[in-house]
Amino acid sequence: MVFVWSTLMGGDGAYTLVQIVFNDLLMLFLYVPTAVLLIGASNIALPWETIILAVALFLVVPLMISASIRSVVVCNYGEKFLQDRVVAPCAPLTKAGLLAMLVLIFIFQGKQIGNKPLDIVLLVVPIVIQVVVTSGITYVFGYFTCMPHSRLGPAS
Structure with a gap:
């Protein structure tokens, strides 16, 4: 999803990848404990196992699947084949898929969102913290390494 947004704003894929990796690491190690803490404070029964799953x-x-596909295609056919025959044809589908996903989330969860606004806030807090921390660290790192803003904006 981040790559789709970055592509829409003309971002550099290599720099976007760095941000995605850092984002995923923070999600793996910080989101789960933060969500459990906030959900536990609201007396909602949600086991650690469910969040970890x-x-x-x-x-x-998805990371394992995409890394495996990339490795197989690059090893057998090369980087150019991957870009021209795998990634490029999927570009229009990714934009449509992103839009469909956002619409479907709100269609299927609209009632839950409306009925339990406090629960939604408790779920949103760790996500907002994670996004702010990730974007802030990425932007500060890029600024001090003199990364051009045209690449830094999409990456952060």
Whole structure:
């Protein structure tokens, strides 16, 4: 999803990848404990295992699948083939998929969002903290390494 947003704003893929990796590491190590802490404060029964499973399914599994596909394609056909025959044809689909995902989330969860606004706030807090920390560290790092803003903006 981050790559789609970065592509839409003309971002540099290499720098966007750095941000995604850092973001995923923070999600793996900070999101789960923060979510459990905040959810526990609201007396919602949500076991650690459920949160860890969700993080694994939405971060680890897609990363492993995409890394495996990339490795196989690059080893057998080369980087140019990957870009021209795999990535480029998927570009229009990714934009449509991102839009569909956002619409479907609100369609299927609209009632829950409306019925439990406090619960939604408790889930949003760790996500907002993670985004601010990730973006801030990335932007400060890029600024002090004299990274051009045209690359730094999409990356952070």
